[in-house]
Amino acid sequence: MEISSLTKYWSLIYSIIREFWEITESHIGDAAVKNDVPIELYYYSELGLEFFSIENFQKRDPFTNPEQFERLFARFDVKGWIMPMPDEQYQVTEMAREGTRKIIQAGDEQLAKFEQSAEVDLERIAILLKQLTAENKSAMEPPEKWAILKRFRVAEDASPAIVRIREYLMDLFAYRDDCHLSAARPHFGQAGIAWSVLGSIWNGDAVTAGQMAESMEFRGYDVSEYEVAIQAATQIGWVEASDVPGRFRPTQKGKELREKVESLTNEYFYRPWSVLVQQELDELYDLLTKLHEQLMAYKKSK
Numbered sequence: 001m002e003i004s005s006l007t008k009y010w011s012l013i014y015s016i017i018r019e020f021w022e023i024t025e026s027h028i029g030d031a032a033v034k035n036d037v038p039i040e041l042y043y044y045s046e047l048g049l050e051f052f053s054i055e056n057f058q059k060r061d062p063f064t065n066p067e068q069f070e071r072l073f074a075r076f077d078v079k080g081w082i083m084p085m086p087d088e089q090y091q092v093t094e095m096a097r098e099g100t101r102k103i104i105q106a107g108d109e110q111l112a113k114f115e116q117s118a119e120v121d122l123e124r125i126a127i128l129l130k131q132l133t134a135e136n137k138s139a140m141e142p143p144e145k146w147a148i149l150k151r152f153r154v155a156e157d158a159s160p161a162i163v164r165i166r167e168y169l170m171d172l173f174a175y176r177d178d179c180h181l182s183a184a185r186p187h188f189g190q191a192g193i194a195w196s197v198l199g200s201i202w203n204g205d206a207v208t209a210g211q212m213a214e215s216m217e218f219r220g221y222d223v224s225e226y227e228v229a230i231q232a233a234t235q236i237g238w239v240e241a242s243d244v245p246g247r248f249r250p251t252q253k254g255k256e257l258r259e260k261v262e263s264l265t266n267e268y269f270y271r272p273w274s275v276l277v278q279q280e281l282d283e284l285y286d287l288l289t290k291l292h293e294q295l296m297a298y299k300k301s302k
Helices: 008-034 039-047 054-060 066-079 094-117 122-138 161-188 192-203 209-215 223-235 252-275 278-301
Strands: 082-084 090-092 239-241 248-250
Touching: 008 039, 008 094, 008 161, 008 252, 008 278, 039 054, 039 066, 039 094, 054 066, 054 161, 066 082, 066 090, 094 161, 094 278, 122 161, 122 252, 122 278, 161 192, 161 252, 192 209, 192 223, 192 239, 192 248, 192 252, 209 223, 223 239, 248 252
Parallel strands: none
Antiparallel strands: 082 090, 239 248
């Protein structure tokens, strides 16, 4: 199976995930306020709701300032959402898991409303995605399977098909992260911020330290820290100053490295897709395309 014939699937899958977020996240936020549940528990449920630690969080998110996590842990400890353990870990309490489940279900209720009017075979999509996610979990390493095994799940076998689809797509989202980190981490080690700098400049999203601090504010780094990271990326030959003062561009080495990592990410990610025959792959793409179109139409009607 040629990887190049499969790369179109990820952009479609990510587009559907974004539509899900558009439909669900405002309701999840409202439910968090109503039930006095920190919204961060929802965000960090993707990192697992068994144990919190800097080491665990950086397994999936080496790009965020760890000081941001430390401040969060202190606040959660005081409120009883997590309990300190002797090995620099915190055990997540059942209260936190139940609260997170409740607010995620508030979002899933909105998806269930969509299902009532959907004109696409949702059960068939769920069946095909279930096969893929099962194969991901049993696939050979690399990639290291951290995100797909640790993320907190809410959907059950009896859940509406669209809710199960959301869960399977988030599993694929997690596995994509596993694949990318397995491909990229040997190049950046502990310097996740330097990899963020290269990615931002390579994509053209932000090419100055100030732009990076603004566009990646959620990462918790300030302008001075991005300036240091840009300097480091320059010293190792990933980026260079452009013709405009204060702006940077990727070097040929930086471009080739990003392209190499993206190619390896795709190789890891699509390797388990051999579990589906070509007819099933074509069917899945057609069904997901219809789902995406109907989700966009549903969102506009609200």
